[in-house]
Amino acid sequence: MEKLSYDAVVLGAGLSGLMAAHEIGKEGFKVAIISKVFPTRSHSSSAEGGIAAYIPGNSDPNDNPDYMTYDTVKGGDYLVDQDAAELLSMKSGDIATVMERWGTLFNRQPDGRIAIRYFGGQTYPRTRFVGDKTGMALLHTIYERTSGLDVDFYSEWFALDLIRDQERVRGVIAMQMKNMTPVFFEARAIVMATGGMGMLYRHSTNSYINTGDGYAMALRAGVALKDPEFVQFHPTALYPSDILISEAARGEGAVLINNKGERFMKRYAPNKLDLAPRDIASRSILTEVKEGRGFPGGFVGLDLTHLGPDYIKERLALAYEAAKSFSGIDATVEPIPVRPAQHYYMGGIDVDITGTNHDLRGLFAAGEAACVSVHGANRLGSNSLLETLVFGRETGRTVADYLKSTSKPSSSVENIELEKMLDEAYSFVKSESGVHFGEVQNKLRDIMWEKVGVFREEKGMQEAVKEVKELRQQVTKMYVNDKSRVYNTEFFNALELRNMMDLAIVISSSALNRKESRGAHYRLDYTQRDDENWLKHTISYLRGNTVEISYKPVKMTKWKPEPRVY
Numbered sequence: 001m002e003k004l005s006y007d008a009v010v011l012g013a014g015l016s017g018l019m020a021a022h023e024i025g026k027e028g029f030k031v032a033i034i035s036k037v038f039p040t041r042s043h044s045s046s047a048e049g050g051i052a053a054y055i056p057g058n059s060d061p062n063d064n065p066d067y068m069t070y071d072t073v074k075g076g077d078y079l080v081d082q083d084a085a086e087l088l089s090m091k092s093g094d095i096a097t098v099m100e101r102w103g104t105l106f107n108r109q110p111d112g113r114i115a116i117r118y119f120g121g122q123t124y125p126r127t128r129f130v131g132d133k134t135g136m137a138l139l140h141t142i143y144e145r146t147s148g149l150d151v152d153f154y155s156e157w158f159a160l161d162l163i164r165d166q167e168r169v170r171g172v173i174a175m176q177m178k179n180m181t182p183v184f185f186e187a188r189a190i191v192m193a194t195g196g197m198g199m200l201y202r203h204s205t206n207s208y209i210n211t212g213d214g215y216a217m218a219l220r221a222g223v224a225l226k227d228p229e230f231v232q233f234h235p236t237a238l239y240p241s242d243i244l245i246s247e248a249a250r251g252e253g254a255v256l257i258n259n260k261g262e263r264f265m266k267r268y269a270p271n272k273l274d275l276a277p278r279d280i281a282s283r284s285i286l287t288e289v290k291e292g293r294g295f296p297g298g299f300v301g302l303d304l305t306h307l308g309p310d311y312i313k314e315r316l317a318l319a320y321e322a323a324k325s326f327s328g329i330d331a332t333v334e335p336i337p338v339r340p341a342q343h344y345y346m347g348g349i350d351v352d353i354t355g356t357n358h359d360l361r362g363l364f365a366a367g368e369a370a371c372v373s374v375h376g377a378n379r380l381g382s383n384s385l386l387e388t389l390v391f392g393r394e395t396g397r398t399v400a401d402y403l404k405s406t407s408k409p410s411s412s413v414e415n416i417e418l419e420k421m422l423d424e425a426y427s428f429v430k431s432e433s434g435v436h437f438g439e440v441q442n443k444l445r446d447i448m449w450e451k452v453g454v455f456r457e458e459k460g461m462q463e464a465v466k467e468v469k470e471l472r473q474q475v476t477k478m479y480v481n482d483k484s485r486v487y488n489t490e491f492f493n494a495l496e497l498r499n500m501m502d503l504a505i506v507i508s509s510s511a512l513n514r515k516e517s518r519g520a521h522y523r524l525d526y527t528q529r530d531d532e533n534w535l536k537h538t539i540s541y542l543r544g545n546t547v548e549i550s551y552k553p554v555k556m557t558k559w560k561p562e563p564r565v566y
């Protein structure tokens with residue numbers, strides 16, 4: 001197998017990967033960025049509503065970084081590592097300013113300062129935005145910036161597996177998607193910036209490329225995921241396509257209404273109403289539907305009409321266009337049909353606040369692929385874009401320091417070992433008969449949605465674990481119809497499914513294990529948060545067909561757990 005040597009390889013070219021690569025590359029190290037899509041097509045480009053930032057002199061006069069940390073900690077139902085949340089808040093103003101100077105054209109206040117809007121769970125408004133296409137603007141800025149450095153982009157390359165020895169990471173096998181040529185990228189440091197995993201769920205706002213590849217690669221390399229049971233569901237996905245209608249809509253004043261025209265959030269979050277955090281709003285919508293106050297098909301209305309057509313088209317252009325094109329609704333005159341859908345993954349590769357993983361030397365992670373843990377049991381809206389940049393930068397700097405103090409391993413990786421890894425990946429798609437990946441994928445997405453979704457309980461999750469295990473046996477005998485070697489997307493879809501299966505078993509087993517309700521993990525059989533027994537992080541390893549679970553303490557600085565009411 002051909003071999004290419006780098007100091008560091010960054011897997012993923014979204015905001016976190018590009019920011020990390022930027023920091024490593026600018027120190028003069030040889031960096032490769034591998035991405036299965038062209039960088040600016042990464043899911044970061046779909047981010048709509050904004051990026052949270054406390055900017056001194058340009059924020060609500062009553063706001064300060066402590067309020068921001070408090071909101072994040074409470075929003076995450078106290079499972080947040082408070083040192084991480086403090087860092088996120090403290091560095092938020094700086095990173096937003098850096099992005100502005102690099103070229104992101106944020107919306108303005110009349111006096112020329114960067115505009116702000118409310119997002120869910122915020123005591124004071126602090127979300128900065130570029131209309132409702134913020135992610136696109138940020139991603140283009142950082143892509144341009146990183147392209148100016150001497151870094152090598154491998155776009156439309158699919159990373160299959162990490163290569164490690166007893167002690168440290170040695171590189172990654174990736175395949176050029178155009179012609180299926182495998183290459184071993186040898187590196188002293190690998191940054192996992194592979195983004196989320198929405199395709200595990202029947203309903204998701206995520207791109208089709210979000211198949212959790214990075215989590216699965218880490219698990220197969222013997223690395224733990226932290227808090228894998230915490231999956232975020234966004235309350236307002238467009239019915240029936242599941243395209244996201246950004247929280248910015250409610251931030252700008254849109255309200256949720258049921259089939260009686262009633263503003264029902266007053267029942268569930270009397271103070272914050274429609275701007276309650278996402279887990280609470282999602283459960284409220286599904287409760288309305290279940291109790292007969294939804295619309296036929298299972299959705300509620302998101303009413304923007306009182307904002308006026310000009311304001312809607314300026315501030316919420318994407319929501320307006322999506323509702324019109326995909327549901328035939330004119331949001332300036334009637335409510336948009338919405339329902340919850342999977343949106344974000346709080347769990348991820350276990351790293352500390354420097355981005356370092358402690359299971360495998362030389363492995364780092366940032367962005368949605370990582371669990372720092374800054375979002376705890378539920379992420380606040382607009383904190384993820386912020387996390388990708390703040391922790392992408394921290395991680396990049398950590399890697400640069402690591403490279404300065406680490407020498408190359410003395411022996412090289414044997415070709416036999418590489419071929420073995422490749423054969424193992426191939427075995428999932430080589431059968432002539434058996435099951436087709438599409439069939440398994442459909443079943444998996446239904447199981448996860450129905451049994452490990454917004455509402456969970458013992459019996460359903462037990463069934464999910466059993467069913468996922470059975471499906472996982474089946475995927476060892478998958479076939480693909482397309483036998484060509486040119487842009488064989490079916491082949492790569494099947495490899496993605498293998499990754500989804502590895503992750504699904506970890507999510508469902510860890511969810512079954514946590515016997516309480518906290519943030520996005522809501523159990524009908526244990527409806528209360530139980531700090532005495534469960535104020536701790538889940539640490540899950542995948543060993544064959546079983547999930548091995550241990551725990552880590554939550555880092556507390558000054559915020560003591562209190563009831564989470566809004």
Ligand SMILES: Cc1cc2nc3c(=O)[nH]c(=O)nc-3n(C[C@H](O)[C@H](O)[C@H](O)COP(=O)(O)OP(=O)(O)OC[C@H]3O[C@@H](n4cnc5c(N)ncnc54)[C@H](O)[C@@H]3O)c2cc1C
Pocket residue numbers: 011012013014015016017034035036037039042043044045046047048049050051052134135157158159160193194195196205206207209213214244246343344366367368369381382383384385386388
């Ligand atoms: C519709 C939508 C709207 C959102 N809006 C907001 C918002 O307004 N504010 C906010 O804070 N957050 C928002 N989020 C969340 C936020 O956008 C994401 O969490 C964040 O952008 C993730 O960035 P990332 O760098 O971690 O990963 P991504 O941007 O998802 O990038 C992942 C990268 O990994 C690569 N990759 C993955 N697997 C492989 C593989 N096997 N081989 C090679 N490459 C691979 C991909 O090609 C891609 O380049 C939104 C999310 C969605 C889905």
